[in-house]
Amino acid sequence: MKRIIDGLRIIRDTMREIFDEAAYARFLGRTGMTSSSAAYAAFRREFDEAKVRRPKCC
Amino acid sequence: MNKTFAILLWGTIALFGAVAVGTVAVHRGEPINALWLVVAATCCYALGYRFYSKFIAVKILALDGARATPAERLENGRDFLVTNKWVVFGHHFAAIAGPGPLVGPVLAVQFGYLPGTMWVLAGAVFAGCVQDFVILLFSVRRDGKSLTEMAKDEIGRVGGFVAYAAVISILIILLGVCALIVVNALKSSPWGTFTIAMTMPIALLMGIYLRGIRPGKVLEVSALGFVLVLAAIWGGQYVSQKPVLARAFTFTAPTLAILIIVYGFAASALPVWLLLAPRDYLSTFVKLGTIALLGVGIAALHPTLHMPALTRFVDGTGPVFAGKIFPFAFITIACGAISGFHALISSGTTPKLIARETETRMVGYGAMMCESAVAVMAIIAACVMQPGIYFAINSPAGIVGQAPAAAAATISSWGFPVTAADMEALAHAVGEQTLYNRTGGAPAFAVGMASIFSHSLGGETLTALWYHFALMFEALFILTVLDAGTRVARFMVQDALGHVYKPLGRTSWYPSILATSALIVAAWGYFLWQGVKDPLGGINSLWPLFGISNQLLATVALCVATTIIIKMHRAKYAAVTLVPLAWLVTVTFTASWQKIFDPNPRIGFLAQASVLAAGPAPMSTATGRLIFNNRLDAAVTGILVLMVTLVLVESLRQWWGILSGVKEARVKESPFVRTRLAEERG
Numbered sequence: 208m209k210r211i212i213d214g215l216r217i218i219r220d221t222m223r224e225i226f227d228e229a230a231y232a233r234f235l236g237r238t239g240m241t242s243s244s245a246a247y248a249a250f251r252r253e254f255d256e257a258k259v260r261r262p263k264c265c
Numbered sequence: 266m267n268k269t270f271a272i273l274l275w276g277t278i279a280l281f282g283a284v285a286v287g288t289v290a291v292h293r294g295e296p297i298n299a300l301w302l303v304v305a306a307t308c309c310y311a312l313g314y315r316f317y318s319k320f321i322a323v324k325i326l327a328l329d330g331a332r333a334t335p336a337e338r339l340e341n342g343r344d345f346l347v348t349n350k351w352v353v354f355g356h357h358f359a360a361i362a363g364p365g366p367l368v369g370p371v372l373a374v375q376f377g378y379l380p381g382t383m384w385v386l387a388g389a390v391f392a393g394c395v396q397d398f399v400i401l402l403f404s405v406r407r408d409g410k411s412l413t414e415m416a417k418d419e420i421g422r423v424g425g426f427v428a429y430a431a432v433i434s435i436l437i438i439l440l441g442v443c444a445l446i447v448v449n450a451l452k453s454s455p456w457g458t459f460t461i462a463m464t465m466p467i468a469l470l471m472g473i474y475l476r477g478i479r480p481g482k483v484l485e486v487s488a489l490g491f492v493l494v495l496a497a498i499w500g501g502q503y504v505s506q507k508p509v510l511a512r513a514f515t516f517t518a519p520t521l522a523i524l525i526i527v528y529g530f531a532a533s534a535l536p537v538w539l540l541l542a543p544r545d546y547l548s549t550f551v552k553l554g555t556i557a558l559l560g561v562g563i564a565a566l567h568p569t570l571h572m573p574a575l576t577r578f579v580d581g582t583g584p585v586f587a588g589k590i591f592p593f594a595f596i597t598i599a600c601g602a603i604s605g606f607h608a609l610i611s612s613g614t615t616p617k618l619i620a621r622e623t624e625t626r627m628v629g630y631g632a633m634m635c636e637s638a639v640a641v642m643a644i645i646a647a648c649v650m651q652p653g654i655y656f657a658i659n660s661p662a663g664i665v666g667q668a669p670a671a672a673a674a675t676i677s678s679w680g681f682p683v684t685a686a687d688m689e690a691l692a693h694a695v696g697e698q699t700l701y702n703r704t705g706g707a708p709a710f711a712v713g714m715a716s717i718f719s720h721s722l723g724g725e726t727l728t729a730l731w732y733h734f735a736l737m738f739e740a741l742f743i744l745t746v747l748d749a750g751t752r753v754a755r756f757m758v759q760d761a762l763g764h765v766y767k768p769l770g771r772t773s774w775y776p777s778i779l780a781t782s783a784l785i786v787a788a789w790g791y792f793l794w795q796g797v798k799d800p801l802g803g804i805n806s807l808w809p810l811f812g813i814s815n816q817l818l819a820t821v822a823l824c825v826a827t828t829i830i831i832k833m834h835r836a837k838y839a840a841v842t843l844v845p846l847a848w849l850v851t852v853t854f855t856a857s858w859q860k861i862f863d864p865n866p867r868i869g870f871l872a873q874a875s876v877l878a879a880g881p882a883p884m885s886t887a888t889g890r891l892i893f894n895n896r897l898d899a900a901v902t903g904i905l906v907l908m909v910t911l912v913l914v915e916s917l918r919q920w921w922g923i924l925s926g927v928k929e930a931r932v933k934e935s936p937f938v939r940t941r942l943a944e945e946r947g
Binding site: 217220221222223224225226227228230231232233234236237242243244246247248250251253255256257258260261 | 342343344346348349351352354355356359360475476477480481482483484487542546549550553610613614749752753756772
């Protein structure tokens with residue numbers, strides 16, 4: 208049972224990482240902001256600059 | 266694990282693998298079950314990972330779990346971040362999985378299922394996975410440096426420059442080809458066009474939802490977006506059945522090309538958060554879900570492959586693209602076996618997330634194995650349909666003619682029976698006006714995938730919905746590659762131009778954004794337009810060009826890897842990268858030579874230009890443009906080969922110097938720092 212829970216947790220964490228939810232949580236932690244429209248806008252301003260430089264494979 | 270049990274286990278896997286590969290290789294005549302391909306692939310990957318990647322990890326790379334990675338040493342909560350290995354694996358796989366492993370294998374199926382399958386398996390285990398693994402590890406040991414930086418450091422300035430130029434060239438050719446695939450998939454298809462058009466307002470809604478309603482809840486909004494996309498697919502059926510609406514969403518190839526060029530420019534120049542980021546999330550969501558669904562569908566249904574192991578087109582006369590099995594099967598299938606582009610991902614975000622060196626094996630080698638498995642699924646999807654139907658969909662009008670009866674007769678005369686009535690019934694079943702001349706691989710893949718899905722879920726009544734779901738899935742993430750690629754290329758050009766005139770390098774300066782966006786979009790737009798206007802369908806000339814450029818980038822990556830291995834005093838093991846390198850050089854240089862100089866006008870760019878030039882006078886403007894395009898393609902191929910030759914020569918000079926003792930073998934790694942994580946973990 209523990210293994211199943213661990214497996215599901217890893218899948219959830221992976222999805223959160225792929226979909227940048229984890230990056231947003233880290234941003235909130237780093238800046239001390241609480242989640243809001245303004246905080247998300249600030250996150251995207253900082254994050255998109257780096258993210259759009261990453262190539263996506265063919 | 267008990268040693269005897271391990272020997273028994275791996276012995277059994279090896280036996281199963283040998284039987285499955287043997288069956289796939291020697292079976293002739295009767296159709297074969299897809300399960301043989303699945304078993305062969307699973308066993309090859311398992312053996313390759315367990316033994317070959319371990320050999321590389323231990324004997325050559327000497328992975329050191331005690332050495333701190335850049336994610337630990339430079340952790341900043343943004344780029345550099347210690348991350349769970351499974352999370353990095355998923356992240357890396359999502360970044361390397363694009364349309365390539367789906368489209369390339371589908372096109373290569375014109376040779377039969379055997380050549381593609383063998384190359385996908387052998388190429389991945391011995392070349393592609395190795396490249397991704399070693400480049401990832403070398404980047405980890407160099408603070409996450411990019412391929413171009415490593416090429417500059419280890420091979421010299423020429424290496425760095427060529428890697429940069431190769432990346433830009435590949436991006437431009439890739440984007441042109443990607444756009445062409447979308448055009449060919451959506452032309453005269455009101456259902457498909459409506460569905461894809463709807464993804465724009467859906468993405469806008471997602472962007473607003475993320476920004477204003479539930480900030481940061483990306484998974485939630487992606488699931489919501491997915492439901493809306495399914496509704497759009499459903500709505501597409503309604504649109505296609507109403508003449509007024511159907512007319513509004515029916516576009517010719519040139520019109521679609523113009524729309525995509527305008528979209529590419531807007532996507533590059535507009536703010537990211539509103540349209541691109543939500544579309545990217547939606548595309549990733551659909552991509553991962555569909556790949557998983559396809560895997561389950563194939564495993565559950567294990568369909569019969571109707572395509573023979575080898576077709577008559579191994580002689581080079583194939584209608585999908587011209588050229589013999591060697592070298593063209595090996596450049597047509599790029600990403601499923603080895604892709605130079607992966608080296609950019611392996612030296613991009615991923616090395617900055619790796620917690621321990623030992624995890625590079627699972628992430629680098631393992632994720633590429635999964636990518637290769639996607640290519641095997643694409644081969645299966647293309648082979649489940651009757652060969653005559655496959656060729657009717659993928660053959661350009663310039664080869665089989667425009668009239669359905671004539672096209673069916675031509676294809677049947679090749680030994681692949683198909684009738685105009687068969688094609689009409691299939692087109693009706695999937696909700697299309699016609700399925701003839703739908704070159705590019707995407708429609709064929711969609712038909713195969715719809716066949717697998719409709720047999721697993723929903724029955725034949727849902728075939729049309731599954732077909733358009735598959736088409737939407739491909740077009741959506743090809744367009745995502747298109748807009749992301751345009752931006753990446755724009756940034757690269759801005760970085761370079763910034764050395765000439767500083768303001769041009771500022772990514773927030775709008776004159777620079779507009780100028781560089783226009784430059785990049787014009788470059789790939791030119792290739793797209795060329796493909797749309799090509800009477801042979803465009804894919805015939807552009808996909809090989811993309812394959813050649815992608816494999817040439819892999820050549821650069823393997824040059825870097827071999828140089829580093831030699832500098833690490835592991836020259837006796839250099840064959841692990843040297844053999845794939847030698848193979849790629851042989852394949853790409855042969856393909857390039859044939860694409861430029863072959864006297865057959867369907868293969869050689871210059872021969873085709875000569876045939877057109879020798880046509881009746883006066884020459885039309887369109888013919889003049891075709892002649893110019895062929896000469897341009899020949900020149901582009903020649904320049905790419907010349908650049909990679911320079912890297913090869915520079916690399917050989919390095920290797921010779923080091924091995925003869927003239928040069929010092931000095932690797933440019935970051936200094937060793939003991940990991941804290943190892944201590945924490947005991």
